[in-house]
Amino acid sequence: MSSLILRAATRALAPLLILLSLFLLWRGHNEPGGGFIGGLVAASAAALQGIAFGPAAARRMLWLPPAAVAGVGLAAALLSIVPSALFGLPPMAALWSKVDLGDGAYIPLGTPLLFDVGVFLVVVGSVVALIAALEHKPE
């Protein structure tokens, strides 16, 4: 589809959607958010890009082939389970560490975040792969 308005709007909207998706990912599951929803929002940015500029543009947003993104994501999610094995805990037990910023401020980093990043990538990768397949014109 060729529309000047859509293309101009996409240039502004796609980065905003990506930012929102990262915010949702970071907020996690205790409030509305998490890797799955974040991934869907990011994938909608890719979908918008795909509709406005063609499927090749959507794929370019990912740097890697969509399947590889999903593979990296799945591997990251599985990797987040490894620490619970190393500490002899039940599978998927959450482990946290605090990155100290001084003055009592800290950033909590833990295995659930890595798991959610993995989910995020799996969702983005597979949705973009689906969009690319749907937009693909058979010869």
Next chain:
Amino acid sequence: MNGWLAGLAVLIPLAGAAVTLLAHGLPRAQTVLSLLFAAALLLDASLLMAAVWRDGMVVVQASAWDAPFGISLAVDTLGAVMTLIAAITGLACLAYATAEIDEGHRRAFFHPLSHVLLAGVCGSFVTGDLFNLYVWFEVLLIASFGLLVIGGTRAQTDGAVKYVALNLVATSLFLLATGLIYGLTGTLNMADLSRAVPRVENTGVLNAAAMLLLAAFGMKAAVFPLFFWLPASYHTPLVAVSAVFAGLLTKVGVYALIRTVTLIFTHDPEWINGVLLWTAGLTMLTGVLGAAAQNEWRRILSFHIVSQIGYMVMGLAIGTKLAIVGSVFYLVHHIVVKANLFLIAGVAQRLTGSMELKRSGGLYEAAPWLAILFFIPAFSLAGFPPLSGFWAKFIVIKAALDERSIAIAAAALVTGLLTIYSMTKIWGEAFWKPHPAGPVEETGAPRAMVVPIAALAACTIVIGLFAQPFLAVAERTAAELTDPSAYAAAVLGRLP
């Protein structure tokens, strides 16, 4: 340690999906990795089975959240047996697939999807949580949608539309029932449910939820009258895919039926077992009659899946210990036999050029080894002694006669006879009759196809000739299933 064995039954196939996705650009490496992870799953499932046999039920509270608040993985003997048999079938079919799929199939994500499917199947068998069971059903369904259309022919799309539509209805019912049950009891942990359900006062809503759940699982298990999606779709995909589906997917439905009926809905056995008994009888008969009318390898076999599901549900419906022994024995025997028959159909098609029996023939002359390999699972399916199917049928029918359920026993015997009719039809048409287009060339088949078939046939013979240890496992399974309080105690601890 044992807890990790249960977790790994899900994590290994998921890791298999991850590495095969990452190795997507390297065909040889992807195939090798795929087989390696399938073999690793088999190893894990064997260790899990050994652990359950030695130490009793394996329970682990995932993420270290205590039951009933977190998700419990709870593997009793039934869960361990099913996981093991799923791993065997998965490895055999993936090995067969290495000779079947071409570059196009591979590029359509055959390997990652297969591993996701196995993760869903194994997840269903190890979980102890009703909602988690729903999630694993979704996982295996989404993978199966993808696998079903690999190849992209018209017939496949046609089959997939029916398959997807009906399975979506089934999962929606499952979700509705889960919501109702949560509203009634405030818990979804199956062990906790087994304690909470008998205390529910509003039995009307409870029975409605039970019925919705039975309908959802019945649709997956392809029981009468909800089976028509199965023969409409199972003859279309790749042979390796249809073999995995035939072996495992409907049996996940049967497993879920057995689990919920024996563990959760124990409040009104008369009513539920009555419904199940009618379903079982009608499923057996319609399935086998449907098969008699078919003239294509995989369509005949698909209808036979339906009729065989009837025997398993029949054991569950009778509900005595012996009947459940029969059900479980049937389940194990059937997975091996049915997956193998689909694989053999694939080789037969390679040699004769068609799955249509009319355009097939001459196999006995061209490939006598295939005739022997077909004979074993086919006549095991029909219940010939001393093959595995004989014991399975014998136990179920004996249990029915012990309970004086003459009608269902008669239905089972008639179904057995008609099964022989279908198998001899394939035998006569594909093996004995000369091929309409002249003699079949003896080309042989790739070793990657013959080895899995022979291995599964060997399983069938071993189960048949050395039935005692398998029967011991089935007996212990039945003892566990008829005593749900032990399951609850193992998951929740010895609370009131």
